[in-house]
Amino acid sequence: MSTHTCAEPQVLGLQDRLWTAVTDRDEHAAAAVVLAALDDGIGAESALMDVIAPVQARVGLEWAANRLSVAQEHAASAIAERVIAALAHHPSVRTAPRLGRVTVACVDQEWHVLPARLLAEVLTLRGWQVDFLGAQVPTPHLIGHLHNNGADVVALSSSIPTRLPAAHAAITACQAVGVPVLAGGAAFGPDGRHALRLGADAWEPDARSAARRIADGIPVPVPAAGKQQTDDLPHLGDQEYTLVVRSRPQLVREVLAQLESRFPAAAAYTDQQREHTAQDIAHIVDHLGVALYMDDDELFTGFLVWTAGILDARRVPAASLKPVLDVLGTELKDFPRSTRLLDRAGLVLDALLATTGSRPRSLG
Template sequence: MTATSPDVQGLRDQLWVAVTSRDEYGAADIVFTALDDGLDAETALLALIAPVQAKVGAEWAANRLSVAQEHAASAITERVIAALAHHPAHRTPPSLGHITVACVEQEWHSLPARLLAEVLTLRGWRVDFLGAQVPTQHLIAHLHNSGADTVALSSSLPTRLPAAHAAITACQAIGVPVLVGGAAFGHDGRYARLLGADAWAPDARAAARRLADGIPAPAPARGHQQIDDLPHLIDQEYTLVSRTQPQLVKTVLTQLEGRFPAMASYDKHQRERTAEDLAHILDFLAVALYTDDDDLFTTFITWTAGILTARHVPARSLHPALDILATELKDFPRTTRLLDQARFALDRAPAATGPHRGATT
């Protein structure tokens, strides 16, 4: 069967109903019946399970699934994948290289990495899957102890790019090549190249092909630091914005009450959510400073406008927040440029959807 066949589409529809109605056993039965009927395990992972999970995220963004519903559906997906991985009929003895698959530090969205780990296992790789949120020092310790030939790092949120950069640099310093993937690195791999990764892949199958072709080990670079890749960081704007984030959130919240009258009627929960949204805005502003990429921040701001609109929160509330930040950070040239571009994008474009997740959850 192929990803576009009517049978697979019908299975997706059935699996969607099962995961969104919290029917874990029904979801597992759909997948295992399909396998018994001839669907290969890799197709089940990438053409059946993965698209259903992507739809879960899209429906959350459109406010048609609550956070709890999204989490429940995702948990079922994870358990179905685990059950598939332990099915005796789909075990492949390792015959290729040894690879470690992990999410970068602070990255909790582990499903893309899990799918890659399972695909590589099916293809005959020996895989150490370390899961979500792996601190760099523990990753390096594991590589020393395991002797893995390559490490595959996954990240879904662009705000994790500084942590990814640290991990890439550390792995290369001990001579282990790094393949990266996930939405955080851009649809075209631009941030993978910016941060000096040895290879990038847009999906699990492409990653498997890239690994099969071989990724040369980097020559250990003594004394190499992250700023060597990103000389614009010498201006310290990223560091200063990151360190002052809590105070900036408080300042914007206080001033918003005078500029956005609707806040006067907000209850405690709404104020807490507003503070969370402001923190996310500053997270993305900081990572845009880290990468020196205007598009990263403007895309997030227009996406946030769409998320707020879907939840019946006026997107115009973003304007005064950005204005306040522009005033507070007026002495930072790159920050001023990013905020100006974001305000311009917000004025000229309707609320749009995008690849980011995190705000308002």
């Protein structure tokens, strides 16, 4: 296998050609770009991390900016996965396993599989025996796999912060059977603070650094008998997280019901507009829930700032988020931590609106 890493101009040229192929939804052209690069001597790891990964990151940014539709983003992601599979089966990149065994999996309910797939391929290229379990792996199934096959390390991937409670359960369960956990993915924060808060044995920001950390060795955890969620997160004892999550359907209905009085135009929403609005409200409640779980204001305020940018790109003023926060604040007035989070989010949103001058409009 070649270890050559191409120079920056060559990388940028490959990225541009791959971008054109994936946005044209041309799987064969996309595969041809990468496979030809392998034939020309680019290292397989460089093809993965310097060509495919940046193009996929660009796909996400272009979707957020409303320059790619959801369907286009999904098509591009599907093509990327198939190109990685083609690369993995190219004769020049076959690597016999000579190191230990690593299980790579996405946490339960996490469908963003590409970061985990990139790590699995990098580890394979470096000589590890990898069990890649793919997207949305329920924790009991993950533990069953470990019992049946063993592993030196479990690498858990999560991209969406609302999956952090599921990640916590998986981390605790893996450690209970004596397997260390390396966490990775955007859900754990840019500095990995959420991974460490949830008790992960290690965190790394990308596949290359994760592979190095695994090679350096991660100590086997000492199982803690009867460990509970509140051992890592004692604030969960107030039950706010549980009560808010259980109330999600009622909260969404109440916000929708009150929107009409706050926005008269809401009475004329189409069914599709109401459905989109309900989905947006549900996402807000979900992120409020995970912020309660982690007791981290930034998880909620950061999501609202991101959402404001998404709405703005779609010509929906961010001020449309204000009534949602107001209604939730009224409904959750007896919950101290929820009140703190909503008040803080309101201040952040007010500051944002002061710089944009946007006026209220529907979320849908």
